Amino acid sequence: MSGQNIAWFTNLILIYQSIINLIMKKVIVIGGGLAGLSCSCSLIESGAEVILLEASPKLGGRAYSFIDENTGDIIDNGQHIMMGCYENTIEFLNQIDAAEQLLIQDELRVPFVMNDGSIHFLSSSNNRYPINLLRSIIKFTALSIKERIRVLDLFLDLLCFEEEDLIDLTVKEWLLNESQDENSIKILWEVLAIGTLNSKIEEASAGVFVNVLKRIFLGGQEASKIMLPINGLSEMYVAPAAEFIRRRGGTIVVSERVTGVTFESDEVVRIDTNKNSYTEFDFVVSTIPLHALSKIESIEKILNLQLNQIKYSPILSINIWLSKNEFTESFYALVDSDIHWLFNHGSYISLVTSAAEGLINLTDEEIMRKTISQLSNNFCVFSPDLILSYKILKEKRATYIPSSESIICRNRITDSFGNFILAGDWTELMLPATIESAVLSGRKAAAKILEYNR
Numbered sequence: 223m224s225g226q227n228i229a230w231f232t233n234l235i236l237i238y239q240s241i242i243n244l245i246m247k248k249v250i251v252i253g254g255g256l257a258g259l260s261c262s263c264s265l266i267e268s269g270a271e272v273i274l275l276e277a278s279p280k281l282g283g284r285a286y287s288f289i290d291e292n293t294g295d296i297i298d299n300g301q302h303i304m305m306g307c308y309e310n311t312i313e314f315l316n317q318i319d320a321a322e323q324l325l326i327q328d329e330l331r332v333p334f335v336m337n338d339g340s341i342h343f344l345s346s347s348n349n350r351y352p353i354n355l356l357r358s359i360i361k362f363t364a365l366s367i368k369e370r371i372r373v374l375d376l377f378l379d380l381l382c383f384e385e386e387d388l389i390d391l392t393v394k395e396w397l398l399n400e401s402q403d404e405n406s407i408k409i410l411w412e413v414l415a416i417g418t419l420n421s422k423i424e425e426a427s428a429g430v431f432v433n434v435l436k437r438i439f440l441g442g443q444e445a446s447k448i449m450l451p452i453n454g455l456s457e458m459y460v461a462p463a464a465e466f467i468r469r470r471g472g473t474i475v476v477s478e479r480v481t482g483v484t485f486e487s488d489e490v491v492r493i494d495t496n497k498n499s500y501t502e503f504d505f506v507v508s509t510i511p512l513h514a515l516s517k518i519e520s521i522e523k524i525l526n527l528q529l530n531q532i533k534y535s536p537i538l539s540i541n542i543w544l545s546k547n548e549f550t551e552s553f554y555a556l557v558d559s560d561i562h563w564l565f566n567h568g569s570y571i572s573l574v575t576s577a578a579e580g581l582i583n584l585t586d587e588e589i590m591r592k593t594i595s596q597l598s599n600n601f602c603v604f605s606p607d608l609i610l611s612y613k614i615l616k617e618k619r620a621t622y623i624p625s626s627e628s629i630i631c632r633n634r635i636t637d638s639f640g641n642f643i644l645a646g647d648w649t650e651l652m653l654p655a656t657i658e659s660a661v662l663s664g665r666k667a668a669a670k671i672l673e674y675n676r
Contacts, residue, residue, distance in 0.1 A: 248503045249671060250275065250493055252480050255283020256657055257509035257645045259463040260314045261664030262472060267317070268672060272472040273503075275495065277479035277510075280456075281464055284511075284620060285657060287454025292611055293543055293570070296454040299615055300539045301565045301572045303417060303553075307437040307445035308658040310665055320462040325552075327447040330355070334364050334413065335554045335564075335600050344410075351443040362410070364557070369406045376400050380436055385652055388429040390626045393419070396428035413555045416562055419654045420576040420621040421535050426654075430624040433652045450552065450565070482519035489640040494519075505674075507667045509645045509660075512632075513619065531631035532648075537620035538578035540593055543570040543610040548603035561596050573597075576620075586614050621655035622648055643667045 247270045251262050254276030266272045280286060287298045304311060306326065315321040331345040342364035346354040359374050379400075388396055393415050397407050412423055418434045419426045438446050451458040464474055483506070484492035493500040508515055512532060515521055540561075547568060554564040560581060565572040573593060575581055581589055590612060597604045622628055629651050638644065645667035646660065653659040 247271065247505065247671065249273070249505045249507060250500055250503045251507045251509060252493075253283065253509035253646070254278075254281040254474070254476065255509060255646075256285060256459070256660035257647065257664035257667075258283070258507075259459070259467075259664070260310075260661040261507055261509060261645055261668045262467050263314065263317055263463055264665050264668035265671065266467055266470045266472045268668070270671070272467065273500070274467065274472065274474045275478050275480060275493075276474070276476045277514075279477050280460075281474070281476065282456055282460045283660075284617065285455050285660075286460060287456040290541070290613060292613075295543075295567075295570060296457065297541050297570075297572070297613070298451075298455045298539075300537050300617055300620065301563070301574050302451070302455065302657055303563070304449040304451075304657055305438055305445065306447040306449065307441040308449070308656075308661075310662040311658050314661045314665070315459060315462075318459065318462040318466045320459055323452050323458040323462075324449045325452050326449045330358065330446045330448070332448070333551050333554050334409065335556050335559075336364065336409075337558060337599055339600055339602055341554075346446070348443060352440070355439055355446065364409050365406055369403060372401055372403070373406055373410060376402065377435075377439060380432065380440060383432050385429040385433045388432055389427050389629055391428040392625075393423040393426050393428050393431045396431070397423070409557050413557060413562070416576050417555065418656075419624055420537065420656075421623045421625075421654070422577045425533075425577075426624050427626045427629060429626075429629075430652055430654055434654065448553075480518055483521055483642070485520065485639070485642075490642045505641045505643060505671050507643045507645055507664075507671075509664060509667070511619075511646060512622070512648045515644075531627045533623045533625070533628070534619040535576065535621050535623050536578045536582040536616065536618045538575040538581050538589070539615040539617075540573040540589065541570055541613045541615070542573070542593075543612065544608045545610055546608055547571070549601070556596070556600060559596055559600065560592055564597075582616055582618060589614055624654050638670065643670055 249265055249270050249272050251258050251272060251274045254274055258274055262272045262274050285302060287296050290297050329346060329348050331343060334342045334344060342362060344358055344362050346358035356374060359370055359377065362370060397411055402411060415423045415426065415431055419431060467474060479496045480493060481496055482494035483490055490506045491501065493506060549566045549571065552566050556562060556564065561573045561575055563574045594606050632648060633651055645663040647655040647663060649663045650659040
C-alpha cells in the first residue's frame with residue numbers, strides 16, 4: 223500500500239471513529255427557540271442523540287406565529303426583519319429545507335416615511351459593490367448634501383473602528399463624536415440603530431452597532447438586502463426544524479420545564495423537570511433566556527449572575543385589518559415616529575415599535591388613538607374608516623438591551639461548565655438579540671460538543 227493510500231485509510235478510520243463516538247453522545251437541549259432548534263439540528267445531523275425540552279406548549283421561543291381566531295390569518299408575535307448578512311440563519315434554513323420561506327430583496331430598497339407624508343428611498347443597484355452602497359447614501363434625499371457627505375465619511379471610516387474600543391460609548395455619543403448632526407441621527411442613524419439593536423441609541427453600545435454596520439454594509443453584495451418571511455415565523459422555521467429533528471430520531475418534549483440542575487465535580491449529572499428526572503446524558507445545552515435560566519435551582523449560584531445589570535427592551539406589535547389596502551410597498555421605515563416599521567401583508571398591516579417603553583403600559587384604546595393619528599399624518603392612503611379590526615401584542619421582555627453594562631455582566635459568565643454549555647442570543651456579546659445571534663449561538667454550542675470528539 224502506498225504512503226498516500228495509507229494516509230487516506232488512516233483519515234477514514236479517524237472519521238469513522240469520530241462518527242461512532244458522536245453517535246454514542248446523548249445531549250439534552252433546554253429550550254425550543256431558535257437557539258435550541260438550531261443546536262439540535264446541528265447535533266442530530268452529526269449523529270448525536272438529542273432530547274429537546276421546552277417549557278411552553280409550543281416551540282419557537284420569542285419568535286413564533288399563530289392563527290388569529292377572528293380572521294383566520296397567520297400572524298407573528300412580532301414581525302422580524304432579517305438581512306442578507308444573516309449567514310447562520312440562511313445556512314440553518316437551508317439545512318432544514320426552508321430557505322424558500324424567505325422573500326429576499328433583489329436589491330437594497332428601504333422607503334423612509336417622513337411626518338409630512340413624503341417618502342425617501344435608501345436604495346442601491348446590484349452593480350459595482352461597494353460603490354453602489356456609497357451612491358445610495360449620496361442619493362438619499364431625506365438628508366441635505368452636507369449631511370450626506372458626513373454620513374458618507376463615517377461609512378468610509380467604518381473599517382478604522384475597533385468594536386471593543388467603543389463598548390463604553392453609547393450609539394448616540396459615538397455618532398455625535400463623529401460629527402453626525404441631530405437631523406442625520408433622527409432621520410437615518412436612529413432608524414438603522416433601533417431596527418437592528420431593538421434599543422434606544424442613548425442606551426445601546428456603539429461597539430455592537432459598529433459590528434452590525436460592518437456586517438451589513440461591508441459584508442458583500444448580498445449582506446445589505448432585507449429578507450422577510452413569506453409566511454409566519456412558525457411556518458418558516460419551527461415546523462421544518464421540528465420535522466428535521468424528529469425524522470432523524472430526535473425527541474421533542476413540550477410543556478416540560480426544567481426546575482433543577484445537579485452538579486458533581488464540575489459536571490452536570492442530573493436534570494430535574496416538573497415531570498421527570500434525567501440522568502443518562504453526556505452533555506446539556508441551555509438555550510433559554512438569562513432571566514429564565516436564573517430561576518433554575520442551583521444555577522444562579524454557579525453562574526454568579528448580576529441580573530440587575532441586564533435590562534430588557536419591550537416590543538409592541540399592532541396588527542390592523544383594513545377594508546381597503548392601498549399601501550404599495552412591502553414595508554416602510556417611519557422617521558421620528560412612535561411607530562418604527564409598517565409591514566404590508568395585504569389583508570392587514572403590522573406596525574412594530576422597538577424600545578417601546580413609552581407605549582407598552584398604555585391601554586389598547588390609548589395605543590390605537592396614537593397609532594391612528596400617526597398613520598393619518600404619514601400616509602394619505604390611510605383612513606380610520608378603513609379599519610375592520612385590530613390585535614395588539616406586547617412583548618415586555620422581548621430583547622435585552624446591548625448596553626456596555628450588559629456586555630460586561632454577560633462577559634463574566636463562561637459559556638460552559640464541564641458538560642453544561644450555554645447558548646442563546648444573550649451569549650453573543652457583540653451582537654444584538656436577533657434571529658441571527660440566536661441561531662449562531664446554537665450552532666456554536668453544537669460545534670463545541672463536536673470538538674470533544676476530535
